[in-house]
Amino acid sequence: MCFMYELVPPEAMDVAADSAPWSVTAVVAVYNGARFLRAAIESILNQTRPVDEIIVVDDGSQDDSAEIARSYPNVQVLTQPNMGVVRSRNRGITDATSTWIAFLDQDDVWLPDKMERQIAGLQANPVAEVCMCGFQILIDGKPGEIRRAPENFARSLEHGCLALPSGTVARKSALVRVGGFHVDAAKAEDWDLLVRLKRSGTIFMSFPEPLMLYRRHGANVTNDPAHIYTGDLEVFDRLILPGIAAPLRPLARWRRVSMLEGDRSILEREQGQPHLTRMLRSLAMWPFGNGKRYRIAAHMVLRRLGAVGDDSIPPSAN
Numbered sequence: 458m459c460f461m462y463e464l465v466p467p468e469a470m471d472v473a474a475d476s477a478p479w480s481v482t483a484v485v486a487v488y489n490g491a492r493f494l495r496a497a498i499e500s501i502l503n504q505t506r507p508v509d510e511i512i513v514v515d516d517g518s519q520d521d522s523a524e525i526a527r528s529y530p531n532v533q534v535l536t537q538p539n540m541g542v543v544r545s546r547n548r549g550i551t552d553a554t555s556t557w558i559a560f561l562d563q564d565d566v567w568l569p570d571k572m573e574r575q576i577a578g579l580q581a582n583p584v585a586e587v588c589m590c591g592f593q594i595l596i597d598g599k600p601g602e603i604r605r606a607p608e609n610f611a612r613s614l615e616h617g618c619l620a621l622p623s624g625t626v627a628r629k630s631a632l633v634r635v636g637g638f639h640v641d642a643a644k645a646e647d648w649d650l651l652v653r654l655k656r657s658g659t660i661f662m663s664f665p666e667p668l669m670l671y672r673r674h675g676a677n678v679t680n681d682p683a684h685i686y687t688g689d690l691e692v693f694d695r696l697i698l699p700g701i702a703a704p705l706r707p708l709a710r711w712r713r714v715s716m717l718e719g720d721r722s723i724l725e726r727e728q729g730q731p732h733l734t735r736m737l738r739s740l741a742m743w744p745f746g747n748g749k750r751y752r753i754a755a756h757m758v759l760r761r762l763g764a765v766g767d768d769s770i771p772p773s774a775n
Contacts, residue, residue: 485563514549515537597674
């Protein structure tokens with residue numbers, strides 16, 4: 458078995474060969490995640506539809522993450538040197554003994570009926586091999602913006618990843634078929650995986666409403682605007698752009714960069730960084746699409762002028 462977990466090897470299916478058809482393994486990759494890990498694990502344990510196995514992969518943490526995970530008798534803890542979240546998730550996939558795998562990041566939380574609803578949805582749609590869901594953002598522990606998953610999730614993947622690993626339930630055989638998460642896409646590994654699953658013939662379904670909470674805090678990798686920008690663009694250039702007619706590729710990439718500039722501006726605003734110039738550049742590059750960027754840009758200008766408070770959020774910006 459591949460120790461470095463660059464890819465999930467085909468023989469990983471041998472581990473789950475005798476598993477029950479609706480058995481589920483929860484996989485939690487953790488690195489120095491002691492602050493929120495208990496809440497994550499307990500959200501798994503509090504599911505109205507229990508999972509069959511919980512695997513926590515400790516990626517060389519220097520805090521007491523592994524000890525916290527071991528304090529729960531039903532949690533299997535795997536330890537390894539620090540190799541990153543992609544290899545950690547791939548090790549969880551490889552060692553899982555269930556037919557289905559549900560991912561949870563160390564700082565996120567499942568709502569109590571998440572697994573019940575997603576497994577029931579998959580049972581009602583037997584051709585589907587991946588189920589996604591929407592999420593709600595937690596900022597400083599307070600509920601914030603709700604982000605709904607697209608109903609036609611597979612089609613939306615050409616435009617970006619509009620869901621999170623913590624909202625994903627996938628058939629193990631589908632993950633093994635594409636080799637799991639791609640180590641070279643570590644800045645946007647979730648979008649990369651989902652696009653490759655789609656192109657392998659995987660059928661998706663989704664619950665648009667939020668079934669999980671995404672915790673946003675200063676230590677999030679996904680809280681780094683530059684990280685998101687470069688990772689997203691790398692996946693777009695490698696997987697999406699080649700499928701666009703050659704004469705249209707420059708325009709498609711220009712539009713993608715514009716949208717990423719807008720998203721980066723919004724995240725910088727939330728972090729109190731300078732952001733208005735970047736949003737105006739986004740609009741100048743590509744002035745089309747829905748009105749969300751215009752509403753947020755107007756709010757940014759009003760804040761700059763002192764017409765609205767610093768904590769004011771435009772109600773129609775979501």
